Amino acid sequence: MELAAFASFAVLVVAWLIAPTKGEVVHIESVKKTTEAAQAA
Amino acid sequence: MENISAGDTAWLLASAALVMLMTPALGFFYGGLVRRKNVLATIMHSFFILCLISVQWVLWGYSLAFGPDHGGLIGGLDWLSLRGVGQAPNPDYAPTVPHLGFMVFQMMFAVITPALITGAFAERKRFKAFVVFTLLWATFVYDPVAHWVWGTGGWLRMLGTLDFAGGTVVHITSGVSALVAALVLGRRKGLGLEPIEPHDATMTVLGASLLWFGWFGFNAGSAINAGGLAANAFVVTNTAAAMAALTWMTVSWLHKGAPSVLGAAAGAVAGLVAITPASGFVDVSAAILIGLGAGTFCYVGIQVTKRLKVDDALDVFGVHGIGGMWGALATGIFATVAVNSAGKDGLVFGNPEQLGIQAIAVLASVTYSAVMTFVILKIIDAFVGLRVPENEEVLGLDASQHREAAYTI
Numbered sequence: 064m065e066l067a068a069f070a071s072f073a074v075l076v077v078a079w080l081i082a083p084t085k086g087e088v089v090h091i092e093s094v095k096k097t098t099e100a101a102q103a104a
Numbered sequence: 105m106e107n108i109s110a111g112d113t114a115w116l117l118a119s120a121a122l123v124m125l126m127t128p129a130l131g132f133f134y135g136g137l138v139r140r141k142n143v144l145a146t147i148m149h150s151f152f153i154l155c156l157i158s159v160q161w162v163l164w165g166y167s168l169a170f171g172p173d174h175g176g177l178i179g180g181l182d183w184l185s186l187r188g189v190g191q192a193p194n195p196d197y198a199p200t201v202p203h204l205g206f207m208v209f210q211m212m213f214a215v216i217t218p219a220l221i222t223g224a225f226a227e228r229k230r231f232k233a234f235v236v237f238t239l240l241w242a243t244f245v246y247d248p249v250a251h252w253v254w255g256t257g258g259w260l261r262m263l264g265t266l267d268f269a270g271g272t273v274v275h276i277t278s279g280v281s282a283l284v285a286a287l288v289l290g291r292r293k294g295l296g297l298e299p300i301e302p303h304d305a306t307m308t309v310l311g312a313s314l315l316w317f318g319w320f321g322f323n324a325g326s327a328i329n330a331g332g333l334a335a336n337a338f339v340v341t342n343t344a345a346a347m348a349a350l351t352w353m354t355v356s357w358l359h360k361g362a363p364s365v366l367g368a369a370a371g372a373v374a375g376l377v378a379i380t381p382a383s384g385f386v387d388v389s390a391a392i393l394i395g396l397g398a399g400t401f402c403y404v405g406i407q408v409t410k411r412l413k414v415d416d417a418l419d420v421f422g423v424h425g426i427g428g429m430w431g432a433l434a435t436g437i438f439a440t441v442a443v444n445s446a447g448k449d450g451l452v453f454g455n456p457e458q459l460g461i462q463a464i465a466v467l468a469s470v471t472y473s474a475v476m477t478f479v480i481l482k483i484i485d486a487f488v489g490l491r492v493p494e495n496e497e498v499l500g501l502d503a504s505q506h507r508e509a510a511y512t513i
Contacts, residue, residue, distance in 0.1 A: 064438070064452065068392035072347075078354045085361035 107193055109200040111330040116201050116209050119325025123212035126318035127154045127219050133311030133373070134223050137366075137418050140303040141500025142227045143510045149222035149234060154215050156235070157242055161211040162186050168247035170197065170210065173257025178248050196256045198328045209325060210250075217246050217274045223418030224282035225289050225490075228497055231505045233490045240480045241281065245473055249277050253465070265465040266439055266447055266458070268337065269326035271381025271431040276469045279425025281477040282416060283409075288481045289490055291415035293497050305366055312369035316345055319376045323383040336443055337383040340391035341376065347392050348375025351399025359407075367403075370423060374402040377427035382435040385447040390438035397434060402427050429466050436462030 131150030135143045157165065163185050171179030183189050191202045198206040218238045225234075250273050252260040260272070267273060292300065302308060323341045327334035352371025357363045378398035379391055386394070406422030416422065436459035439450035449455040484490060491497070496504035503509065 064387075064389040064393065068389040071392060071396045075350050075354050078358060079363075082354070082357045082363075083361060084357075084363075 107200055108202060109329070112198075112200040112328065113202060113205055115330035115334065116198070116205050116325060116328060119321035120205070120209040120212050122318045122321025123209070123216065123325065124154070124318075126212070126315050126322065127151075127216045129311050129314030129318060130216065130219050131311070132307050133315060133369075134226060134308075134418050136304040136307030136309075136311060137223075137302045138226050139300065139500070140511060141502055143303060143502065144508055145231070145501035145505055146222070146226050148231075148506065149226075150219045152235070153219045153222075153238055156238055157215040157218065158211060160239060160242055161214050162207075165214055165242060165247050166207050166210065168243065169214070169250040170207075170255050173251070173255060176257055176259030176262060177251065179251050179255050200329060206328070213270055213274060213322075214242060214246055214250070217270075217278050218242055220274070220278035220420060220424050221282045221285060223420040224286040224416045226417040227292050227501065228289060228417075228491050230489055230492050231501075233484050233488045236484050236488060237480060240484075241477065244480065245277055245281065245476045246273070249273050249469055249472065252468070260465050260468065263464065264448065264458070264461050266385055266435045266462065267381045267432065267465070268384035268435075269323045269380045271377070271428050271435070272465050272469045275377045275380060275424040275428030276432065276466060277473040279421045279423070279428050280470050280473040282420035283414070283425060284474050284477040285481060286414050286416040286421070288478065288485070289415075291413070292417065293494060295415055296413075302366065308366060309369045312372055316372055316376060319345070319380075322376075323380060327384060333384055333444060336387075340383050340386060340388055341379050343388050343391040344379035344395035344398065345372045345375040347395025348372060348378065348399040348402075351396050352403050353399075355400055355403045359403075370419065371399045371403070374398040374423045374427045377402075377424055378431035378434065380428075381431045382438065385435055385439035385444050385450075387438075387440065387443055390434070390440075394431065394434045394438065397430050398427050401430050429470075432462050432466050433459065436460075 127150050131147040135147045138146045167181055167183035168179045171183045174180055189203050189207055191204060193199050193201055194203040218241050252258040253265055253267050253273050319341055320338055324334040324338040327337055349368045349372035353363050353368040356367040375395040375398045378394050382394060402422050405426040406419045409416055409422055437451045439447055440453050441447055441449055448458050451459045492504060
């Protein structure tokens with residue numbers, strides 16, 4: 064069980080290194096309003 | 105009185121206070137997740153339950169849950185309004201602390217359990233319906249199931265079910281009831297058509313942090329003595345919460361492309377839920393695996409629930425229902441008498457039978473909670489009405505139900 068515990072934590076660490084940050088942010092309403100206000104100005 | 109331990113009593117009373125804090129903390133956890141027009145109503149659900157069940161418990165709840173057994177199903181009325189529950193210890197439940205101390209510790213569990221359900225019907229339930237539901241649910245669901253699992257003579261206890269701090273009694277019952285409530289009440293107006301976003305994520309993270317803090321009383325306090333078992337429960341509780349938070353954040357990052365703060369908070373709560381039944385029976389390696397499972401299974405469960413278009417508004421079934429079931433089964437997998445000689449070995453230590461016993465407890469609590477919650481909701485709907493009218497839902501529950509507003513700016 065100790066080995067499985069170490070392995071599962073190691074998998075998470077590797078995932079943080081390879082996980083991309085992606086996707087649109089404008090679906091968040093407050094961000095959308097800020098963006099629109101900036102564009103209007 | 106010579107058997108009373110000052111250390112045990114001090115720890116149990118402090119733990120009761122820690123668990124008490126969890127209910128208002130839950131109010132903040134849920135309050136941050138709703139829209140600003142419903143935040144007071146959401147916090148009120150938790151705060152009101154703290155008051156309501158505190159009185160219900162001393163009048164009849166404790167007697168039904170822990171009173172002298174009737175057929176393994178329910179406690180008697182012998183301890184109505186705490187008759188016979190005094191400063192002397194009860195050797196069946198807590199031989200080294202005053203019976204009143206054990207009673208008030210258990211009261212805080214009875215308080216938070218119906219409060220967990222409120223996340224499923226947030227932003228649309230009538231306050232009157234909520235009050236009646238809470239009182240009936242505590243009496244006809246929580247109190248009997250608590251007796252089955254923890255009461256002297258309770259049938260699941262006699263069967264050999266392991267539930268150290270309430271995975272079955274607290275989380276499965278509330279999680280399943282939340283799913284039933286979400287289905288019976290129906291979806292919030294505008295869901296899927298307009299943005300429904302958490303109005304204050306910082307409030308939610310603060311609530312989750314306070315829940316985590318209070319959970320040390322929930323689990324380590326359940327040792328009922330200030331010794332090694334309490335220390336083990338404390339350590340595995342913290343470990344599982346941390347591991348589940350890391351896992352949830354990672355899975356959601358890979359799935360949606362960003363490490364979610366709210367996801368980390370929800371993951372921590374899922375880990376706390378899952379370790380609850382196991383905390384007095386497993387070691388720290390098992391806690392890591394239980395946390396890993398909680399972060400994964402609960403996240404996936406919520407995605408499935410959303411895909412099925414069930415409006416469990418604040419994901420109560422995903423976190424408490426699935427987390428509770430995983431925790432109960434994981435106890436049957438990872439339990440070891442090396443941690444608790446009064447417990448049993450689980451599957452990985454050569455006792456597969458324990459996993460079967462845990463599965464029976466899960467099945468019984470799921471079925472009973474689902475059926476009883478459905479019946480209670482239908483009765484209330486017929487006499488009081490469950491949902492607020494549509495115009496009041498649009499206005500928000502703070503104004504329509506409480507005539508107050510949370511923010512003036």
